[in-house]
Amino acid sequence: MRIGIIGKAGLASLLALGIWASIWGSASAGTLDDIKARGVLHCGTGPGLAGFSLPSSSGEWIGFDVDFCRAIAAAIFGDPKAVKFTPLTAQERFTALQSGEVDVLSRNTTWTFSRDVNLGLEFAGVTYYDGQGFLVREDLGVKAAGDLDGARICIDSGTTTELNLADYFRTHGLEFDSVIVKGADDARSNYDAESCDSYTTDVSGLASIRASLPDPENHIILDEVISKEPLGLIVRHGDSEWGDVVRWVRNAVILAEELGINSGNVEKMSASSNPEVRRLLGTEGDFGSQLGLEKEWAARTIRLVGNYGEIFERNVGKDTELGLERGLNALWNNGGILFAPPMR
Amino acid sequence: MKMRLVLSFVRPGAKPDPTFADAHCAGPGSNLAISYGLQHLGPGPAQQRFTPQRIRGDDEKKSNFIHMPLSLSTLWTDKKKRSLLIQTAVIVALVLFAWTVISNTATNLEKRGIASGIGFLSQPAGFDIVQTLVPWEMSMSHGRVLLIGILNTLLVSVLGIIAATIIGVLMGIARLSDNWLLAKLAATYVEVLRNLPLLLQVYFWYGLTLMWPKVRDSFDIGGVIFVNNRGIELPVPQFQDGAGIVLGALLAAMIGAGLFWHLAGRSAEREERPLPRGLICAGLVIGVPLLAALAQGFPWTWDVPVRKGFNYRGGLSVLPSLVALWFALSTYTACYIAEAVRSGIQSVSRGQHEAALSLGLKPSWTMRLIILPQALRVIVPQLISQYLNLVKNSSLAVAIGYPEIMSVFAGTSLSQTGQAIEIILITMVFYLTVSLTISFFMNIYNRRVALRGEAGQ
Numbered sequence: 039m040r041i042g043i044i045g046k047a048g049l050a051s052l053l054a055l056g057i058w059a060s061i062w063g064s065a066s067a068g069t070l071d072d073i074k075a076r077g078v079l080h081c082g083t084g085p086g087l088a089g090f091s092l093p094s095s096s097g098e099w100i101g102f103d104v105d106f107c108r109a110i111a112a113a114i115f116g117d118p119k120a121v122k123f124t125p126l127t128a129q130e131r132f133t134a135l136q137s138g139e140v141d142v143l144s145r146n147t148t149w150t151f152s153r154d155v156n157l158g159l160e161f162a163g164v165t166y167y168d169g170q171g172f173l174v175r176e177d178l179g180v181k182a183a184g185d186l187d188g189a190r191i192c193i194d195s196g197t198t199t200e201l202n203l204a205d206y207f208r209t210h211g212l213e214f215d216s217v218i219v220k221g222a223d224d225a226r227s228n229y230d231a232e233s234c235d236s237y238t239t240d241v242s243g244l245a246s247i248r249a250s251l252p253d254p255e256n257h258i259i260l261d262e263v264i265s266k267e268p269l270g271l272i273v274r275h276g277d278s279e280w281g282d283v284v285r286w287v288r289n290a291v292i293l294a295e296e297l298g299i300n301s302g303n304v305e306k307m308s309a310s311s312n313p314e315v316r317r318l319l320g321t322e323g324d325f326g327s328q329l330g331l332e333k334e335w336a337a338r339t340i341r342l343v344g345n346y347g348e349i350f351e352r353n354v355g356k357d358t359e360l361g362l363e364r365g366l367n368a369l370w371n372n373g374g375i376l377f378a379p380p381m382r
Numbered sequence: 383m384k385m386r387l388v389l390s391f392v393r394p395g396a397k398p399d400p401t402f403a404d405a406h407c408a409g410p411g412s413n414l415a416i417s418y419g420l421q422h423l424g425p426g427p428a429q430q431r432f433t434p435q436r437i438r439g440d441d442e443k444k445s446n447f448i449h450m451p452l453s454l455s456t457l458w459t460d461k462k463k464r465s466l467l468i469q470t471a472v473i474v475a476l477v478l479f480a481w482t483v484i485s486n487t488a489t490n491l492e493k494r495g496i497a498s499g500i501g502f503l504s505q506p507a508g509f510d511i512v513q514t515l516v517p518w519e520m521s522m523s524h525g526r527v528l529l530i531g532i533l534n535t536l537l538v539s540v541l542g543i544i545a546a547t548i549i550g551v552l553m554g555i556a557r558l559s560d561n562w563l564l565a566k567l568a569a570t571y572v573e574v575l576r577n578l579p580l581l582l583q584v585y586f587w588y589g590l591t592l593m594w595p596k597v598r599d600s601f602d603i604g605g606v607i608f609v610n611n612r613g614i615e616l617p618v619p620q621f622q623d624g625a626g627i628v629l630g631a632l633l634a635a636m637i638g639a640g641l642f643w644h645l646a647g648r649s650a651e652r653e654e655r656p657l658p659r660g661l662i663c664a665g666l667v668i669g670v671p672l673l674a675a676l677a678q679g680f681p682w683t684w685d686v687p688v689r690k691g692f693n694y695r696g697g698l699s700v701l702p703s704l705v706a707l708w709f710a711l712s713t714y715t716a717c718y719i720a721e722a723v724r725s726g727i728q729s730v731s732r733g734q735h736e737a738a739l740s741l742g743l744k745p746s747w748t749m750r751l752i753i754l755p756q757a758l759r760v761i762v763p764q765l766i767s768q769y770l771n772l773v774k775n776s777s778l779a780v781a782i783g784y785p786e787i788m789s790v791f792a793g794t795s796l797s798q799t800g801q802a803i804e805i806i807l808i809t810m811v812f813y814l815t816v817s818l819t820i821s822f823f824m825n826i827y828n829r830r831v832a833l834r835g836e837a838g839q
Contacts, residue, residue, distance in 0.1 A: 129796065153800070187691065188692050189691075195789070196798065204508055204520045215512060220780075274494060275496075
């Protein structure tokens with residue numbers, strides 16, 4: 039009875055189809071629910087950029103980008119350590135986020151049109167306003183980017199800096215040769231061996247590389263900045279609830295600095311009479327549950343990770359090896375452009 | 383094929399050595415045995431004698447297929463039906479799997495708003511590529527990037543294959559040398575390089591190129607070649623009127639030399655003192671263009687690299703990453719080719735060598751006419767896979783920024799467009815095409831050097 043055989047095979051295949059369908063089906067619940075069920079946030083960071091994301095001597099990830107992951111974990115779980123970090127190169131980062139390997143990307147990534155629109159990603163706010171600069175040896179006598187005509191320049195492959203550099207030199211009728219490097223380590227060894235005259239990336243990245251050179255005093259970062267690089271947090275398209283959580287954690291740490299709340303005084307401030315402080319810290323209103331979080335989500339984040347100013351100064355600020363000024367990243371009412379919508 | 387099978391029947395106690403399993407390789411005793419085995423080959427009763435099982439099995443299958451009982455009870459117990467059932471299930475599962483993967487990918491891409499399709503190939507790329515064999519402007523498309531990547535992959539592969547073959551053959555012969563030092567040096571070379579990961583070797587050579595002199599104290603060879611850690615700057619000829627005649631003369635001389643080599647080769651087999659073919663050919667290839675150049679008054683100038691600003695300008699700059707990758711690929715693959723050559727030569731029985739010498743053949747003739755043609759049967763199939771490996775290993779360029787397909791297309795273009803699935807698929811198709819093409823041509827060559835009788839099977 040061959041029909042019988044085929045029939046049975048068909049039945050078996052229908053069953054298999056059902057199994058497949060159910061596997062794929064269950065994977066598309068809300069990201070926030072998945073994270074809560076899992077008990078740990080999956081966060082994509084850079085593979086090693088001092089000040090932004092680097093494992094410390096004890097194996098703990100530290101840095102500016104890392105702290106934003108910790109801030110999100112603190113808001114969800116009240117535990118800044120409930121994060122699994124996945125170090126990603128410039129080329130891996132978007133695929134990792136698209137495929138769901140990480141829930142959020144906090145990895146000095148520039149917000150651009152094509153990334154926002156074409157890649158199925160959603161930028162959930164800028165954490166660092168940066169611009170592309172050049173690192174050169176002081177003895178080259180280069181004072182501005184225009185002096186680099188004919189120079190050999192190291193660039194990270196797969197970044198916006200690669201495109202900006204091409205645009206800038208084309209616009210100004212200058213020539214350059216490129217040396218493609220893979221990440222900070224490769225850039226440093228090429229630049230240090232003088233295989234390239236200059237290394238170009240976001241100024242924050244240059245500060246990090248410069249600090250790690252054996253003779254930082256002999257290298258300068260040109261004052262001229264050739265692009266806007268708003269670096270931000272990124273989530274996948276299509277899950278706005280999760281996007282809201284990430285966006286408002288970012289906003290909360292900025293608002294906290296604006297309102298004078300820091301990790302030291304957060305308990306005291308929750309008794310404040312300022313209604314915006316009370317709303318932020320959960321003593322008034324119910325903003326937490328609207329996000330799918332607990333009432334004191336922002337208070338926990340500020341207590342455990344700190345406000346924006348604390349995160350900045352701790353990782354990349356004046357007293358660190360990077361020694362970056364707040365510059366554009368100062369609050370809007372303090373000379374910068376850092377701004378968060380009101381908590382209302 | 384059948385010959386080997388028969389051999390094992392004829393010599394049940396023989397040492398299982400695959401390279402010796404062919405007809406003419408062993409001593410006089412086994413020669414007898416092989417000719418015995420060959421007598422029983424070919425169509426006719428002998429075949430039935432050696433494969434009675436299979437023939438009976440075929441009959442059985444045929445009859446069962448026609449008179450298959452229509453009963454479910456024997457579905458699992460009957461061997462034929464069980465086999466049919468399992469095969470059907472496997473095929474259905476495979477098709478289902480492929481379909482699920484494809485449809486899920488498509489659905490998810492759409493759901494997440496990720497662009498798909500190959501439209502990106504005509505979008506402007508907007509980045510610089512450091513080495514291009516065809517003209518490149520930053521406003522050109524990602525399709526052009528693909529072409530440049532492919533050409534750069536092919537460049538390093540061809541250079542690597544040539545160098546690896548030369549080093550490999552020399553090392554393989556050196557390992558068999560009677561000179562103790564030479565043999566041990568070759569053995570050390572092979573054992574060290576093939577036991578280190580290739581990626582490590584790529585990094586090693588690249589690290590060395592970074593340690594070359596800095597650009598301001600470039601290593602100067604005669605004022606025309608400069609070596610620094612940004613590249614090897616070479617002078618290139620700039621052709622003027624009349625250069626075409628010299629090039630034509632070179633081409634004609636090469637064709638002529640090839641023809642002469644072929645024709646003289648035939649008569650060389652008959653004559654006692656054949657013409658020195660190599661010498662005459664070399665003379666042709668060098669002499670004729672030289673005469674033409676003299677007649678035209680050397681119609682070219684040299685574009686010599688000159689230090690200007692930050693770098694050398696003019697001439698041809700060979701990337702350190704190309705040099706590093708080329709070195710790494712060719713020295714690494716050469717180990718395996720050396721081993722292939724050694725095994726090929728050793729597979730030819732010592733008796734062949736002795737017989738040739740006793741007939742009074744010169745050692746060089748023995749190698750060229752007796753040993754190598756037989757050794758090639760063993761060497762060529764191994765060479766094919768080593769060439770394939772070299773091409774595929776060239777993708778390690780991604781680690782040192784040499785702009786081949788993995789680096790510029792599956793790297794830079796991928797991260798600029800984000801179209802991972804399409805780009806990876808295109809890249810896979812490229813490697814597959816190159817590998818299958820190499821296989822195809824090498825197999826044609828292999829059929830030519832294979833044992834007659836085995837050919838075409």
